Amino acid sequence: MTPLPPLNPLKMFEAAGRLLSISKAAEELFVTPAAVSRQIRVLEEFLNFQLFRREHGGLSLTPAGAKYLSEITPLFMALRETTNAAMGGGYRRRVLRIRSPATFAVRWLIPRLAGFHQLHPGIDVQLTASAAPLDFSREDIDAGIELGDGHWPRLIVQKLVPNELVPVMAPRAGATVPREPRELASETLLHSLARIDDWALWLRAAGAPGVNTYQGMKYETSLLSYQAAVEGHGVAMAQKALVEKDLAEGRLVMPFGLALDRGDHTYYFASPREREESVELAAFRRWLADAVAASSTTMPSAL
Structure with a gap:
């Protein structure tokens, strides 16, 4: 049987990856930053790949680390919800379920999500990754990101980055x-x-x-x-x-x-038109618009 990853290091990685900060993860988990760093190194040794880049002025996920975080996040959310239900539902969190293509999630969305958590600490984002077309009739998601022309009459769409x-x-x-x-x-x-x-x-x-x-x-x-x-x-x-x-x-x-x-053929944030928009989704939509505007600054030019 394939062994489970070490669970305490996994918990610390999830917090540090979600917040993109060792010190903030330490505060959330009531441990020292040194303990978080040490446990992340244990997980990296177990996985045999690097999870973070330690850079001047901050922390960023490696591509492998971002992909791993996107895959374990739903598991942590499910564990929190199951535990909450077992305890009688007394600990209520507002959960927003978002799906995105893996490349967009890893390369654009995840590096910015800590900003949303800082603005809205009471909202938990559950991010899953898939390249399949969005299907709100079959998926338990509130909104998603999809690559296409944006001409989807049954969806409310919000154009994101230029393609x-x-x-x-x-x-x-x-x-x-x-x-x-x-x-x-x-x-x-x-x-x-x-x-x-x-x-x-x-x-x-x-x-x-x-x-x-x-x-x-x-x-x-x-x-x-x-x-x-x-x-x-x-x-x-x-x-x-x-x-x-x-x-x-x-x-x-x-x-x-x-x-x-590619003009209109790009990434869109989409949600079902027939559903009433929740407060959580409206907050995420506003934050996403601000994040897109902030990312449209000067880009590096060609050689």
């Missing part, structure tokens, strides 16, 4: 960085199977018909293709808003200036 396609790669010595799109013919292209036509769309816009648009490495999600690019395995076609931190911190660079804006 600008840009090639990205790990930094290299100047002489080996492709300077013209046609030079991509000699590069390993990294594809997401969830967005398999993105390279063809960008290369057509760039006027590079001689590049095989489907050659290269293919990954189940964009999240994996972005990580492959960071590791130096090739050139990925990225949604610029989802790699902004990697670009700003130099883990990825854009070798070309062309950003192909």
Whole structure:
């Protein structure tokens, strides 16, 4: 039987990941920051991968850490609700259930969620990840994020980030960085199977018909293709808003200036039109609009 992860370290990771702060997690759990850090290291050793990046001025989740957090969050929420019910329901929390594609959740939403928790400490967000189309008739969720054209008459939709396609790669010595799109013919292209036509769309816009648009490495999600690019395995076609931190911190660079804006085909926050909007959902919608506005500041430019 596969062993359970060590539960005390798991609890501390969940708090630190949700709050993106060791000190705030320590306050919530009534332990010292050193104890939280120590327990997170125990969990990292058990999992054999790093959960956080300890950076100047803050803490951020690694892609693997963010994915793991998104998967354990519903389990912690279910455990809290089951315990509350067993105790007679005396401890009431307001729960907001949100579903998102994994790449958007890990790359954009989770790094910002601590801000929502700080503004609304009485609302628990239960975040799940899936690439399947939203189906509110079958899923126990309040709202979700979906990639598409936004023309869904039965849903209230809120446009999120621009969907600008840009090639990205790990930094290299100047002489080996492709300077013209046609030079991509000699590069390993990294594809997401969830967005398999993105390279063809960008290369057509760039006027590079001689590049095989489907050659290269293919990954189940964009999240994996972005990580492959960071590791130096090739050139990925990225949604610029989802790699902004990697670009700003130099883990990825854009070798070309062309950003192909897909217009209305982008990410939307959606909820059922026929349902009365809860106070919790309205608060999340307002916060999300502010987070989107804040993220539309100056982005890194091409090399």
